[in-house]
Amino acid sequence: VWDAITKKKDYGRLDIGKGKKVVVEFSSPNVAKQFGIGHLRSTIIGNSISNILEFSGHKVIKINYLGDWGTQFGRLLAGYQKSGRENLLLKDPINYLQKIYVKANNKKYDESAREWFKRMEDGDRKALLLWKLFKGFTMEDFKKMYKLLRIKFDAYEGESNYNKKAKELLEELKKKQIAKKSKGAYIIDLEGQGLGTVVIEKSDGSTLYATRDLAAAIDRQKRYKFDKMIYEVGQEQKLYFKQLFKILGMMGKDWSKNLVHADHGLYLDKNGKKFSTRKGSMVFLKDILDETIALAKKEIKKRDSKVRKTEFEERALKTAIAAIFYGDLKNNRTNNIVFNPKKFVSFEGDTGPYILYSYARASSIIKKTSVKEKFQVYDLEDKELELVKKISQFPDVVLNAEQNLSPAIIANYSFSLAQSFNEFYHVCRVIGSEQETFRLALVQSFRQTLKNSMKLLGIEVLEKM
Numbered sequence: 309v310w311d312a313i314t315k316k317k318d319y320g321r322l323d324i325g326k327g328k329k330v331v332v333e334f335s336s337p338n339v340a341k342q343f344g345i346g347h348l349r350s351t352i353i354g355n356s357i358s359n360i361l362e363f364s365g366h367k368v369i370k371i372n373y374l375g376d377w378g379t380q381f382g383r384l385l386a387g388y389q390k391s392g393r394e395n396l397l398l399k400d401p402i403n404y405l406q407k408i409y410v411k412a413n414n415k416k417y418d419e420s421a422r423e424w425f426k427r428m429e430d431g432d433r434k435a436l437l438l439w440k441l442f443k444g445f446t447m448e449d450f451k452k453m454y455k456l457l458r459i460k461f462d463a464y465e466g467e468s469n470y471n472k473k474a475k476e477l478l479e480e481l482k483k484k485q486i487a488k489k490s491k492g493a494y495i496i497d498l499e500g501q502g503l504g505t506v507v508i509e510k511s512d513g514s515t516l517y518a519t520r521d522l523a524a525a526i527d528r529q530k531r532y533k534f535d536k537m538i539y540e541v542g543q544e545q546k547l548y549f550k551q552l553f554k555i556l557g558m559m560g561k562d563w564s565k566n567l568v569h570a571d572h573g574l575y576l577d578k579n580g581k582k583f584s585t586r587k588g589s590m591v592f593l594k595d596i597l598d599e600t601i602a603l604a605k606k607e608i609k610k611r612d613s614k615v616r617k618t619e620f621e622e623r624a625l626k627t628a629i630a631a632i633f634y635g636d637l638k639n640n641r642t643n644n645i646v647f648n649p650k651k652f653v654s655f656e657g658d659t660g661p662y663i664l665y666s667y668a669r670a671s672s673i674i675k676k677t678s679v680k681e682k683f684q685v686y687d688l689e690d691k692e693l694e695l696v697k698k699i700s701q702f703p704d705v706v707l708n709a710e711q712n713l714s715p716a717i718i719a720n721y722s723f724s725l726a727q728s729f730n731e732f733y734h735v736c737r738v739i740g741s742e743q744e745t746f747r748l749a750l751v752q753s754f755r756q757t758l759k760n761s762m763k764l765l766g767i768e769v770l771e772k773m
């Protein structure tokens with residue numbers, strides 16, 4: 309138990325990973341579209357899972373598998389060829405591309421969309437030039453967003469990286485007779501395993517999402533020699549990943565048993581309904597972040613009307629991120645959750661800001677004095693003992709979270725840790741009490757443990773709130 313109080317910084321770091329390599333693929337938004345709320349969950353959860361694995365001693369490789377290839381780009385090119393205007397594109401690239409796409413998402417464009425995608429697959433220069441241009445615009449935007457959210461990747465490896473490799477793979481699948489011809493296309497029949505059929509080559513010879521995913525998995529195994537690979541992707545693709553892993557198994561890749569689909573549920577709107585993805589009415593991360601920052605500003609102003617401008621902005625941003633990340637991560641990832649910025653941003657209850665606030669409270673105590681190396685131990689008050697016990701649970705909590713790939717376990721622990729601290733502080737005076745040296749050490753180790761927990765969730769703490 310005293311470990312919790314004496315070994316401050318690295319307390320709870322585990323070596324169960326033994327340096328094993330784990331690839332975590334997450335976020336993976338689609339290029340030429342705004343970053344929608346649909347990919348936010350994967351971003352938040354995948355990032356936290358990576359942190360937990362790293363903290364428990366694994367070597368983690370974080371991959372962002374961009375959706376930057378496929379028929380939808382054929383559609384975009386077809387739409388742009390038909391009615392695109394360069395000046396409009398340059399003015400507001402992503403929104404403009406989105407508009408073009410919505411327009412081209414129509415039967416009338418099917419034929420030319422297919423042609424344009426075929427041209428991309430065949431390496432046609434004009435098609436690729438446009439595609440690159442569109443991708444460049446989006447990437448700039450995505451990277452800004454990740455920077456704001458403090459999310460980092462080791463590699464961006466999009467679907468487009470696997471165009472050629474997917475073609476080679478197709479040959480192998482045909483030769484091994486795993487793929488069969490059906491109505492001009494090639495399919496893999498998994499009916500026997502209750503997993504339906506998977507189309508892996510279209511009748512015009514172009515590749516599909518699944519073909520590229522198969523090629524990507526094989527390539528990653530070759531390059532990274534991972535012990536495990538985790539795909540943090542929504543529940544809608546549950547069957548899809550089962551099919552993928554099965555096919556790799558049929559190809560004799562025995563490492564396919566080390567592939568995991570860590571799925572997640574949906575975000576629901578305030579009325580408990582699925583966020584609309586109807587044409588043109590997607591919910592964008594940008595808007596949600598702006599809304600949450602505005603709410604956070606109101607809360608901060610209520611408590612501290614004199615805060616300076618730059619600090620105010622910084623605090624609002626961090627509070628908003630904590631609100632959104634925690635609002636998500638406190639739930640089991642497989643559950644659907646109601647996305648409610650107003651609730652998330654509240655400083656009371658089971659929220660990110662409440663936890664940040666508790667941390668800042670501890671910081672302000674520490675700042676008033678200095679923590680001594682040595683402290684006197686005596687009979688503890690109930691609330692002190694509870695807090696000591698809570699802190700000492702941290703390593704078990706991390707272990708449990710690691711085994712279940714469950715950030716929620718860390719999040720729920722953080723909340724109850726903060727609660728314990730607040731209860732302790734309510735009944736025990738720290739500065740000026742006879743037990744000052746011990747209590748300061750306790751506050752300090754609470755502070756460090758909470759900071760570590762939040763870090764595992766991808767949330768930065770604030771010294772002042």
Ligand code: ARG
Pocket residue numbers: 333336337338373374375521539541
């Ligand atoms: N870009 C895809 C989508 O938005 C998600 C990619 C998931 N990862 C994968 N390896 N298939 O649906």
